[in-house]
Every structure is written in C-alpha cells, then in structure tokens.
Amino acid sequence: MTKELRRLSIVMLVMFLALFGSTTFIQVLGAGDLTANPQNRRALYDSYEVQRGSIIAGGSVIAESVPSDDVFSWMRTYTDAEMWAPVTGYINPVLGDRTGLEQAMNSVLAGTDDSQFLARIERIITGQAPRGSNVIVSLDPELQRVAYDALAGYEGAVVAMDPSTGRILAMATSPSFDTNRLATHDTRAVSASYDELVADARNPLYNRAIGGNLEPPGSTFKLVVAAAALSSGQYTPASTFPNPATYTLPGTDTAISNFDRGTCGEGETVTLADALRLSCNIPMAQLAIALGDDVIRAEAEKFGFNSSFEMPLDSTPSVYPPALDDPQTGLSGFGQGDVIATPLQMAMVAAGIANGGVVMNPRMVDTVVAPDLTIQQTFDDTEFRRALTEEIAAQMTTMMTANVANGAASGARIDGVDVAGKTGTAEHGPGDPYTLWFTGFAPAEDPEIVVAVMVENGGGLGQNGTSNGIAAPIAKKVMEAVLSR
Numbered sequence: 001m002t003k004e005l006r007r008l009s010i011v012m013l014v015m016f017l018a019l020f021g022s023t024t025f026i027q028v029l030g031a032g033d034l035t036a037n038p039q040n041r042r043a044l045y046d047s048y049e050v051q052r053g054s055i056i057a058g059g060s061v062i063a064e065s066v067p068s069d070d071v072f073s074w075m076r077t078y079t080d081a082e083m084w085a086p087v088t089g090y091i092n093p094v095l096g097d098r099t100g101l102e103q104a105m106n107s108v109l110a111g112t113d114d115s116q117f118l119a120r121i122e123r124i125i126t127g128q129a130p131r132g133s134n135v136i137v138s139l140d141p142e143l144q145r146v147a148y149d150a151l152a153g154y155e156g157a158v159v160a161m162d163p164s165t166g167r168i169l170a171m172a173t174s175p176s177f178d179t180n181r182l183a184t185h186d187t188r189a190v191s192a193s194y195d196e197l198v199a200d201a202r203n204p205l206y207n208r209a210i211g212g213n214l215e216p217p218g219s220t221f222k223l224v225v226a227a228a229a230l231s232s233g234q235y236t237p238a239s240t241f242p243n244p245a246t247y248t249l250p251g252t253d254t255a256i257s258n259f260d261r262g263t264c265g266e267g268e269t270v271t272l273a274d275a276l277r278l279s280c281n282i283p284m285a286q287l288a289i290a291l292g293d294d295v296i297r298a299e300a301e302k303f304g305f306n307s308s309f310e311m312p313l314d315s316t317p318s319v320y321p322p323a324l325d326d327p328q329t330g331l332s333g334f335g336q337g338d339v340i341a342t343p344l345q346m347a348m349v350a351a352g353i354a355n356g357g358v359v360m361n362p363r364m365v366d367t368v369v370a371p372d373l374t375i376q377q378t379f380d381d382t383e384f385r386r387a388l389t390e391e392i393a394a395q396m397t398t399m400m401t402a403n404v405a406n407g408a409a410s411g412a413r414i415d416g417v418d419v420a421g422k423t424g425t426a427e428h429g430p431g432d433p434y435t436l437w438f439t440g441f442a443p444a445e446d447p448e449i450v451v452a453v454m455v456e457n458g459g460g461l462g463q464n465g466t467s468n469g470i471a472a473p474i475a476k477k478v479m480e481a482v483l484s485r
Contacts, residue, residue: 049073053109053132053371055088055101058141063088063102068185076102076183082176083148086157086207087139087364090179094190097182100207101365104312105135108368108377133376136367138167146481147172150474156436156455157208159343160478163351163441163450165381166360168311170478171344175204208454210315214340215435215454217318218424218467219279219408221335223349223396223439225288226276228299230392232291237273237395241283249327250289256330258282259425276399277407279423281334288333293324296332302387303359304348305341311364318345335424346424347452348384350439353396354420354447357388401444409438411472417483418444421475423467433458438471442479449482451475 051074055063062084068075076091078084089100098106111132147158151174160170181193197205206212229235243263246255264270264280275283288296300320301307309315318341324332331337344362352359361382368377388396400420403409409421421440428434436459439452453474458465 050111050130050132052076052091053111053134055105055109055135055137057084057087057137057139057144060141062141070185072185075185078179078183080145081179083144083172085176085179086171086173086209087137087144088179090182092182092184092190094185094187095182095194100313101135101137104310104314105365105368108133108135131371133371134369135365136369138169138364138366139171140169143170143478143481144172146170147474147478148174148176150477151455154455154459154470155202155208155457156453156459156471157343158451158453158474158478159209159347160449160451160482161347161351161362163354163447164360166351166362166384167366167381168362168364169449169482171207171209171364173206173208175200175202177204207313208343208456210311210313210342210344212316214316214318214342215456216337216339216426217335217341217346218426218435218437219281219284219334220346220349220422220424220437220439220452221332221339221341222276222279222284222424223353223400223422224300224303224305225284225291225296225333226272226399227303227353227388227392227396228291228296229272229287230395231299231388232295235272235287237271237399239272240269241272241275241286243268243270244282247282247285249285249330251325252327254327256281256285273399273402276422277402279403279408284333285330286333289326289330293320293329293332296320296329297322299387302385303352304345304384309344309362311362313364315342315344315362318342335426343452343454346437346439346454347450350400350420350422350441350452351450352387353393353400354441354450355393356390357386357393359384359387397444400440404440409440409468409472411468412438412440412476412479414442414476414480414483417442417479419476419479420444420447421472423472425467431463433462434465434467436465436467436471438467438475440475440479442483449479451478 052065054061062079065074066077089102091098091102109132147170157173161168184190245263246257248255258280297320305318305320308317321338328337332339361384365379370376397420401418404412404419404421409423412419412421419442424437426435436455441447441450453471455471459470
C-alpha cells in the first residue's frame with residue numbers, strides 16, 4: 001500500500017469512527033433528551049400511535065387517551081379541564097406542543113422512559129400494542145375543587161401542601177382554560193383557540209401558582225425577615241423598635257408609612273411580635289436595614305428563594321436580589337422593592353415554619369403505575385433545607401397565630417381551630433391595584449395543611465381590595481375542607 005493510500009485509509013477510518021461515535025451518542029446517550037424535547041415533532045407524532053398513560057388524582061382519571069378517527073390513533077381528553085389545567089397541561093400534535101405534566105412526565109406517559117425498557121421488550125415479545133404508564137398525582141380532587149371555586153372571578157392562584165412531606169394537595173389558577181380545546185386534532189379549531197388564549201390580556205395560559213409575571217409578596221415576606229432576626233440571636237419576639245407614623249429611608253427622600261398611615265399601635269416603641277401581628281411596615285423596614293441584605297437573603301434562600309423546583313413541573317425562581325443598598329433593603333423588609341415570589345414559594349415559607357423549621361422539597365407525583373398495575377416508580381419525600389431551629393419555628397408559629405386570632409389576618413379564623421397565618425398587600429405604582437396575599441397553616445399546634453393565596457388587581461376592587469377581606473377567606477375555605485374531614 002502506498003503512503004498516499006495509507007493516509008487516505010486512516011482518514012476514512014477516523015471519519016467512520018467519528019460518524020459511528022456520534023450516531024451511538026445520539027441513539028444511546030442522547031435519545032432521552034431528543035424524545036423529551038417538545039420541539040421534536042417526530043417524537044410528538046409517534047406518541048399518538050401509542051395509547052398514552054392516564055393522569056390520575058384521588059383515584060379519578062383527569063387525563064386519558066381515547067381512540068381517534070383521524071390520522072392519529074389516539075386523542076387526549078381531560079376531565080374538569082379548566083380546574084386541572086395548571087396541573088395536567090395539554091399535548092397537541094397540531095400545535096407541536098406539550099405543557100404541564102404532559103410535558104414533565106412525557107417519557108413515562110408515552111412509554112419511552114428508561115425505567116420502562118423491560119416492559120417495552122415484554123410487549124414486543126408478547127405482541128401487545130405499546131402503552132404508556134399512568135401517573136398518580138398527590139393532588140386531592142376535593143381540595144382542588146374548593147380552591148378553584150374560591151378563585152372564581154379573580155385573577156390569582158392557590159397552592160395547598162402537606163408541610164411534613166412537601167406533597168402538593170391543590171394547585172389552582174384563575175382564569176384558566178379548557179385544555180380539551182387545545183387537545184383537538186382540528187387544525188383550524190385548535191389554532192383559533194390558542195390564538196384567542198394568547199390574546200387574552202388576563203393571561204389564562206399562565207400557571208400563576210409557579211410562574212407567570214411574578215409579584216412582590218408584600219407583608220407575607222415579613223415572615224422571612226422575622227425568621228432572619230430571630231435566627232441571628234440578636235432579637236426575640238419581645239425586641240422593641242421605634243414607633244413613628246412615618247419613616248424616611250436612609251439616604252433618600254422616600255418616606256414610608258404603615259398601611260393605616262398611623263403608628264404601629266400605641267406607645268413610642270413596638271415589639272417584633274406586635275409589628276408582625278399588626279403587619280406594620282416601618283418597624284420591619286428598620287429591622288431589615290439593621291440586619292442587612294446578606295442576612296435576609298441567606299434566610300430567604302433557606303426557604304427556597306433564588307432556587308427552582310421540579311415537582312416535576314418547573315417553578316420560576318422567587319427572587320431576593322443581590323447587593324441591595326439600605327433603602328432597597330428597607331423596602332424588602334415588608335416585601336416590596338425588587339423582591340418577587342410565587343404562591344408556591346410563600347407556601348414553602350409557611351410550610352417550613354409549620355414543619356418545625358424544616359423545608360421540604362415540593363412534589364406533585366406519588367407513583368408511576370404500569371398498565372398491568374405494577375408500581376414502576378415511587379417518589380419519596382425529600383428535605384430541601386432546615387430554615388429554622390424548632391424553638392424559633394415555635395416562636396414564629398405563636399406570632400402567626402396571634403396574627404389570625406387578634407391581628408391583621410382575622411379573615412382566616414376558623415371556629416374551634418388555632419390558625420397561623422400572615423396577610424400581605426403588595427403595592428405597585430400610585431393608584432395601581434394591590435396584589436393580595438395570604439399564607440398560613442392549620443391547626444397551628446399540629447399542622448395538617450398549608451395554604452398560600454395570591455390575588456391580582458386588588459380582587460377587582462383596585463386599592464379598596466384587602467388581603468384580609470379576599471385572600472385570607474379563600475385560604476380559610478381550603479383549610480376548612482381538610483379540617484372538616
């Protein structure tokens with residue numbers, strides 16, 4: 001063999017090995033990512049040749065595949081579609097789109113997950129038609145109904161969870177949309193429905209519970225600031241602060257006031273416990289500046305701020321920004337400025353307090369079940385971080401209970417039950433409607449349920465809407481649904 005032929009042979013061998021290696025990588029190592037990519041239309045079309053697994057809540061099917069008489073073998077249908085839309089999402093070959101659990105659990109529902117390899121081989125050997133596995137979610141249909149109905153007429157979201165496990169029990173948003181309209185195979189109809197939803201200024205496609213246009217958490221964030229203060233060892237619930245009717249942020253001409261424009265109760269000073277109970281802005285701004293933004297950020301991150309969570313739905317990170325100056329830190333003391341949060345995040349704050357200081361990772365799937373009803377996968381409860389000591393969590397619970405019993409969150413009171421909670425009213429521009437918040441849990445002494453509520457645009461009442469009058473009663477309804485069992 002001549003030198004030139006030898007070189008050519010080596011070049012061709014290298015090219016062959018490179019081609020073989022890239023093909024192997026794509027087919028073996030990259031196959032899962034390619035299949036999971038919602039832009040992969042071939043995988044999307046192929047999935048309609050398979051009877052996709054069902055999504056099941058509380059023993060009831062909320063998403064399933066039914067035979068279709070068009071070019072696709074199966075079509076997806078949804079029960080109580082608007083109520084479950086933020087959970088199930090939708091899948092559609094015409095739009096080339098998947099959302100919600102239909103996207104997050106796609107490989108399992110489509111039967112292409114690595115954990116289903118042996119099941120696929122068995123079905124091939126036995127000649128059975130391919131089928132996906134069923135996804136059993138943690139959500140409670142009764143609580144989901146109560147939360148969804150309580151939001152009727154509002155723009156907002158509700159998240160309910162078990163504080164000891166992190167299991168999501170309800171996730172409702174409003175306005176919502178009929179996922180069946182986006183599951184049809186009629187190209188013209190589904191395109192018209194999608195365009196209509198996109199054009200809707202109320203943004204019904206947003207899952208406000210975990211994303212969308214995030215809002216400042218308002219006074220619910222005072223829980224994080226109070227927790228940071230107690231954890232620093234420099235403050236107790238009895239620590240006092242000056243009690244003026246107005247306070248000018250340092251280095252600025254910006255004067256802030258309490259919500260009622262007066263002092264925080266009577267007297268020249270006010271305790272941390274009373275500042276939280278009466279939801280006063282000035283003492284919390286003073287406290288935040290004294291603590292510093294680094295201390296508050298560290299505490300916020302223990303509760304989950306600046307992190308994203310896969311439940312398996314991806315949540316938009318709630319944000320406590322870096323490098324705040326004193327005026328910005330003061331505003332963050334009562335959940336204003338550049339602090340933003342999801343209802344999920346504020347539920348996690350209350351859940352961490354309710355769970356003795358331990359914040360659990362949120363999750364909304366319990367098990368994956370094969371068509372033959374064997375359990376293929378179980379999702380465990382996992383700890384995110386410890387945010388507080390048990391002692392400080394107990395102190396926070398006491399202050400939150402007073403907030404409901406004889407403070408600013410009286411709208412969440414339940415006869416015969418101690419409820420721990422905190423309201424929040426996030427302000428925007430002059431004259432703009434408030435965003436109304438509540439987060440809390442019940443019973444305070446042995447928590448079974450945590451609920452966070454966010455209502456946009458002042459609940460339709462502009463600046464006359466109050467968190468105690470709108471958000472707290474919504475949370476109360478969800479709590480009562482659990483406690484009445």
